[in-house]
Amino acid sequence: xxxxxxxxxxxxxxxxxxxRALHERWSAGVCAVRDGEAPCADFDPRDFxxxxxxxxxxxxxQLALAACEEALADASWSDELPYDARRxxxxxxxxxxxxxxxxxxxxxxRERGAGSVSPLAVPLMMSNAGAGALSMRYGLRGPSYAxxxxxxxxxxxxxxxxxxxxxxxxxxxVAGGSEAGLTPLARAAFSSLDALSVSGISRPFDxxxxxxxxxxxxxxxxxxxxxxARARGARALGVIRGYGASSDAFHLTAPREDGAGQAEAxxxxxxxxxxxxxxxxxxxxxxxxxxxxxxxxxxxIKLALGEHxxxxxxxxxxxxxxxxxxxxxxxxxxxxxxxLRDRIAPPTLGLSEPDEGLDLDYVPGAARPxxxxxxxxxxxxxxxxxxxxxNAVLCLEAA
Amino acid sequence: MxxxxxxxxxxxxxxxxxxxxxxxxxxxxxxxxxxALDIDSLDLAELSQIVHEQFDVExxxxxxxxxxxxxxxxxxxxxxx
Numbered sequence: 001x002x003x004x005x006x007x008x009x010x011x012x013x014x015x016x017x018x019x020r021a022l023h024e025r026w027s028a029g030v031c032a033v034r035d036g037e038a039p040c041a042d043f044d045p046r047d048f049x050x051x052x053x054x055x056x057x058x059x060x061x062q063l064a065l066a067a068c069e070e071a072l073a074d075a076s077w078s079d080e081l082p083y084d085a086r087r088x089x090x091x092x093x094x095x096x097x098x099x100x101x102x103x104x105x106x107x108x109x110r111e112r113g114a115g116s117v118s119p120l121a122v123p124l125m126m127s128n129a130g131a132g133a134l135s136m137r138y139g140l141r142g143p144s145y146a147x148x149x150x151x152x153x154x155x156x157x158x159x160x161x162x163x164x165x166x167x168x169x170x171x172x173x174v175a176g177g178s179e180a181g182l183t184p185l186a187r188a189a190f191s192s193l194d195a196l197s198v199s200g201i202s203r204p205f206d207x208x209x210x211x212x213x214x215x216x217x218x219x220x221x222x223x224x225x226x227x228x229a230r231a232r233g234a235r236a237l238g239v240i241r242g243y244g245a246s247s248d249a250f251h252l253t254a255p256r257e258d259g260a261g262q263a264e265a266x267x268x269x270x271x272x273x274x275x276x277x278x279x280x281x282x283x284x285x286x287x288x289x290x291x292x293x294x295x296x297x298x299x300x301i302k303l304a305l306g307e308h309x310x311x312x313x314x315x316x317x318x319x320x321x322x323x324x325x326x327x328x329x330x331x332x333x334x335x336x337x338x339x340l341r342d343r344i345a346p347p348t349l350g351l352s353e354p355d356e357g358l359d360l361d362y363v364p365g366a367a368r369p370x371x372x373x374x375x376x377x378x379x380x381x382x383x384x385x386x387x388x389x390x391n392a393v394l395c396l397e398a399a
Numbered sequence: 400m401x402x403x404x405x406x407x408x409x410x411x412x413x414x415x416x417x418x419x420x421x422x423x424x425x426x427x428x429x430x431x432x433x434x435a436l437d438i439d440s441l442d443l444a445e446l447s448q449i450v451h452e453q454f455d456v457e458x459x460x461x462x463x464x465x466x467x468x469x470x471x472x473x474x475x476x477x478x479x480x
Contacts, residue, residue, distance in 0.1 A: 050421060051421040052420065052421025052422075052437065053421075054421075055419075055420070055421065056441075115448070115451065115452075116448065116452065118445065118448070119441060119444035119445055119448065120441060120445065123441070
């Protein structure tokens with residue numbers, strides 16, 4: 001089967017606008033968490049959208065549009081689409097969708113009555129609004145839809161895109177994830193679950209970790225089959241080697257303590273990629289900074305990789321940008337690909353004392369070069385797990 | 400209220416609404432078509448809602464579907480207040 005290449009990436013994250021800002025600042029040890037949250041403070045939708053486009057898009061869609069613009073430019077798609085538009089798909093993950101629009105609509109309903117609720121409320125809040133907006137703005141006329149599996153959405157979206165290309169349903173897919181949930185409602189709801197950090201610090205795997213820090217953002221990747229990409233002279237950033245998905249079938253919010261469901265997704269991704277556990281150079285962990293996830297995930301990594309788990313670096317992007325929920329899987333795929341390209345393992349920030357029993361190499365402090373020879377491109381697994389027991393893992397390789 | 404509403408007031412509200420929807424202020428005139436102003440069915444649904452709130456005039460989808468220009472809209476609303 002032909003490899004599926006990543007030929008363009010774009011991201012808007014709390015570390016700044018652009019995939020480069022994400023990669024360079026995280027690798028340099030910059031943490032974007034401020035007052036217990038990680039907003040995209042540098043993002044101004046007016047830099048990317050007309051007034052009309054802006055008011056036709058919830059913030060989660062605005063973030064996705066900005067990330068997509070960067071990704072298409074990075075893939076040299078800006079002037080014209082390199083494939084028949086009917087053969088270009090679009091899959092965008094989101095955990096919640098347009099929650100700000102939903103809340104505004106509810107406020108209007110209460111304060112001013114049903115007749116004042118905006119006709120734009122539904123088309124902005126629907127979870128597929130982002131996928132629809134990308135399709136419309138760039139004239140992508142192949143299959144397009146949203147994927148929703150809470151905090152695994154972004155990774156599932158990339159998995160769907162990979163399969164769409166492998167099955168021949170499309171010649172290229174624009175895929176990623178987006179989330180803009182920094183609202184009082186989401187804050188209150190996650191707090192009630194004891195999921196949010198009370199200290200306001202994201203420190204995955206640390207003994208003092210007390211929950212996740214909510215962030216927002218988006219990432220979009222351009223995927224094409226190898227032969228097609230080469231034929232048009234595209235530059236490849238990396239390869240999506242494999243994808244594995246599983247379900248815990250255990251609990252609405254808690255992972256299985258033994259990590260077996262998560263390990264199943266990791267093992268499936270390795271098999272799908274045709275890669276042995278010993279070939280993996282780095283694991284980009286889901287690493288939420290919640291007591292339950294980081295323990296279960298550590299077990300899962302050991303189950304899936306065996307003794308090799310202790311020999312390789314494992315780090316969490318969420319230590320730098322918080323938890324981007326439905327965007328996390330896509331943003332972390334971008335961060336992982338750029339780290340593999342540079343053959344480094346970016347650090348798990350805020351980690352000074354790993355919790356008892358959490359005994360992997362979590363890369364505390366500073367980024368570190370990947371071990372192993374440079375004779376072959378570096379390989380990584382990127383883990384994403386969502387409420388509902390959804391597990392999605394990508395096997396990524398540098399170009 | 401209805402007797403006090405002038406066509407000028409209606410036009411002012413329509414123009415302000417169109418600007419809010421993202422139409423280029425320099426392009427807005429009584430003769431301008433909604434198509435040229437990139438004003439679509441969702442914008443007209445919003446305009447109907449604003450008109451209802453301001454002037455208590457109910458515009459149905461079938462009414463609005465016939466409206467092609469700014470002047471059409473102003474005259475339609477004026478005929479209902």
